[in-house]
Amino acid sequence: MGRVNLENWMLLLNPHAGGGRGKKDLEQIMDLLQKAGFEFELFISTYAQHAIQLTKNGIEKGYRRIIVAGGDGTLNEVANGVLRQTVCDPSEILIGMIPVGTGNDWIRTFDIPNDYKKAIKRIRKGRVFWQDVGQIRARQNGHQELRFFTNMAGFGFDALVAEKANRLKERGRADWFVYLQSLVSSYLSYKTRQVSVVVDGKELRDLIFSVSVGIGKYNGGGLLQAPNAVPDNGLFQVTIIHKIGLVGILKNLPGLFNGRFIKDRRVSVLQGKEVLVESAFELAGEADGENLGNHRFELTVLPKKLQVIVGKKAFPKSQEQAKSEELEGVLLD
Numbered sequence: 325m326g327r328v329n330l331e332n333w334m335l336l337l338n339p340h341a342g343g344g345r346g347k348k349d350l351e352q353i354m355d356l357l358q359k360a361g362f363e364f365e366l367f368i369s370t371y372a373q374h375a376i377q378l379t380k381n382g383i384e385k386g387y388r389r390i391i392v393a394g395g396d397g398t399l400n401e402v403a404n405g406v407l408r409q410t411v412c413d414p415s416e417i418l419i420g421m422i423p424v425g426t427g428n429d430w431i432r433t434f435d436i437p438n439d440y441k442k443a444i445k446r447i448r449k450g451r452v453f454w455q456d457v458g459q460i461r462a463r464q465n466g467h468q469e470l471r472f473f474t475n476m477a478g479f480g481f482d483a484l485v486a487e488k489a490n491r492l493k494e495r496g497r498a499d500w501f502v503y504l505q506s507l508v509s510s511y512l513s514y515k516t517r518q519v520s521v522v523v524d525g526k527e528l529r530d531l532i533f534s535v536s537v538g539i540g541k542y543n544g545g546g547l548l549q550a551p552n553a554v555p556d557n558g559l560f561q562v563t564i565i566h567k568i569g570l571v572g573i574l575k576n577l578p579g580l581f582n583g584r585f586i587k588d589r590r591v592s593v594l595q596g597k598e599v600l601v602e603s604a605f606e607l608a609g610e611a612d613g614e615n616l617g618n619h620r621f622e623l624t625v626l627p628k629k630l631q632v633i634v635g636k637k638a639f640p641k642s643q644e645q646a647k648s649e650e651l652e653g654v655l656l657d
């Protein structure tokens with residue numbers, strides 16, 4: 325027996341996710357959801373950022389439960405739709421995730437399996453978590469952009485890798501090597517910049533290779549860039565990699581997969597509610613793998629802003645989580 329209410333879901337699918345896997349697997353996903361007893365209406369994104377508008381439309385129609393079938397970028401757009409709409413309080417919306425993407429980094433922190441059937445089982449179980457959301461104000465070509473993110477934002481090298489990976493994805497590539505290839509080619513073209521990072525008022529100014537600001541722990545298709553991030557503690561984990569050479573990067577590669585790289589002397593780890601990343605030079609930025617901005621980024625954490633369905637092993641049970649589970653009743657029968 326499922327614990328979640330199975331009626332009135334919107335299924336928002338990105339056909340482009342996972343290099344076209346969304347389109348290819350649409351029938352299979354719908355079939356599995358029907359077999360699991362879900363009643364849903366299908367919404368398909370037809371262009372980049374369309375899922376923001378589709379989410380707003382669905383909420384206007386009365387939907388309060390959303391299944392996202394896509395990758396981190398699709399979840400990002402849905403979160404932006406939920407937080408920008410004005411019909412209801414965002415806390416009324418429940419989000420479940422079926423991973424169809426390439427990197428699928430959000431699910432790694434939140435214990436959602438890659439297998440569709442198992443992911444749907446998790447949604448049926450309906451274990452609710454109130455996750456923090458990042459708000460980012462970026463300046464690009466003189467105008468301000470406002471974007472929310474659910475997993476991680478990256479600046480400098482990180483963002484260049486995301487930019488190159490997105491270009492490869494646009495050409496239909498969706499394997500893990502997309503990130504590896506982007507990593508290598510980014511290194512060859514990247515210039516370390518003088519960057520100022522201000523975390524809760526304290527400034528660090530240095531030649532910086534990359535800055536990651538995490539709510540979740542993983543980025544770039546499984547790299548543990550913010551190993552100590554706790555997604556409901558109201559704090560970003562900020563990982564700064566200072567100037568580093570190729571030998572240093574290669575030495576730290578295994579550590580990027582298990583989080584040990586943060587012990588390197590060229591790495592600083594900070595925590596805070598507000599982060600400002602700024603450079604006089606062009607500095608690439610990304611949030612949940614989507615590119616944005618190029619000079620100045622203001623980030624603010626919005627504590628426990630989004631209600632998502634997670635797996636049991638998402639993290640050790642904190643007091644906050646126990647409290648959030650009490651609130652589950654709101655969305656149950």
Ligand SMILES: Nc1ncnc2c1ncn2[C@@H]1O[C@H](COP(=O)(O)OP(=O)(O)OP(=O)(O)O)[C@@H](O)[C@H]1O
Pocket residue numbers: 338339340341342343369370371372373374394395396397398399401424425426427428429493498612613614
């Ligand atoms: N119909 C569409 N055609 C082209 N692009 C689309 C369409 N619908 C959505 N998009 C765009 O697809 C991009 C990639 O989506 P998403 O991030 O979900 O998948 P992914 O990149 O394969 O996975 P991940 O981010 O987990 O690596 C998003 O930037 C989104 O704006």
